[in-house]
Amino acid sequence: SQELEQSPQSLIVQEGKNLTINCTSSKTLYGLYWYKQKYGEGLIFLMMLQKGGEEKSHEKITAKLDEKKQQSSLHITASQPSHAGIYLCGADGGGGGADGLTFGKGTHLIIQP
Amino acid sequence: GAVVSQHPSRVICKSGTSVKIECRSLDFQATTMFWYRQFPKKSLMLMATSNEGSKATYEQGVEKDKFLINHASLTLSTLTVTSAHPEDSSFYICSASAGFTEAFFGQGTRLTVV
Numbered sequence: 001s002q003e004l005e006q007s008p009q010s011l012i013v014q015e016g017k018n019l020t021i022n023c024t025s026s027k028t029l030y031g032l033y034w035y036k037q038k039y040g041e042g043l044i045f046l047m048m049l050q051k052g053g054e055e056k057s058h059e060k061i062t063a064k065l066d067e068k069k070q071q072s073s074l075h076i077t078a079s080q081p082s083h084a085g086i087y088l089c090g091a092d093g094g095g096g097g098a099d100g101l102t103f104g105k106g107t108h109l110i111i112q113p
Numbered sequence: 114g115a116v117v118s119q120h121p122s123r124v125i126c127k128s129g130t131s132v133k134i135e136c137r138s139l140d141f142q143a144t145t146m147f148w149y150r151q152f153p154k155k156s157l158m159l160m161a162t163s164n165e166g167s168k169a170t171y172e173q174g175v176e177k178d179k180f181l182i183n184h185a186s187l188t189l190s191t192l193t194v195t196s197a198h199p200e201d202s203s204f205y206i207c208s209a210s211a212g213f214t215e216a217f218f219g220q221g222t223r224l225t226v227v
Contacts, residue, residue, distance in 0.1 A: 035218075042119070042206060042220035088156060100147045100208075101216065103156040 002027045004089055006104035013079050014112050021074045021107045023089035029069045030094040033101060037086045046074075046087075076109075084111045115141045117209045119219025126197055126226055134192045134222045136207030142187035143209035147216060148180075151204040160205075163190055197226040 003026040013019045023032070031050050035043040047056045049065035049072060056063050060077045076083055086108050090101035116139040126132045136146055145164050149157040161177075163169035163184035171177045179201075181193040190209070194201055202225050210216040 043218040045218070090157075100149075100159040100162055101157075102159070105156045 004104035010108040031092040033090040146190035
């Protein structure tokens with residue numbers, strides 16, 4: 001079965017600083033999803049990556065998938081308090097999500113003013 | 114993106130009672146719905162996959178008699194936690210998919226069993 005390891009588990013960053021969260025898969029990634037979750041709330045879809053070397057950006061968040069399709073990173077530039085939350089990476093098993101997603105344990109991001 | 118509505122968002126129930134959680138796709142037909150449970154430090158774990166009109170497929174270790182899933186229509190799936198106990202207290206999230214496309218998540222339900 002596929003396993004996703006996220007690092008770091010938690011991160012405290014001063015407002016305005018940049019940060020990176022990593023997600024490493026035990027198997028080749030077919031679809032890699034990034035979500036943000038505020039504690040006790042639903043998931044907010046951020047981005048999905050499928051192709052090796054793919055990079056997507058939305059506002060100040062950039063996600064990349066490496067050429068080997070086993071590692072993804074999420075980079076936040078000039079962090080803001082609104083970026084605080086839990087970031088989860090999820091992977092599908094090749095069925096486009098039709099078989100559900102496997103998730104990493106999440107990265108808890110705290111933004112210090 | 115598509116909208117998935119989950120209800121209730123929070124529920125408190127007494128030990129031994131049953132609780133039903135609804136998951137609705139509001140603007141698309143969800144041929145497949147997924148139910149996840151969130152464990153502390155273990156992120157979201159897939160509990161079961163349900164396809165409209167057929168029995169749900171449960172992941173290993175999930176008690177099908179305890180967590181009853183019904184997917185009676187293309188827009189509604191329900192998860193019933195039967196004879197709930199405090200250890201069933203958790204955060205449950207559904208997601209819905211229209212086949213080989215991205216799955217959209219509901220807002221989640223915080224269940225507390227007292």
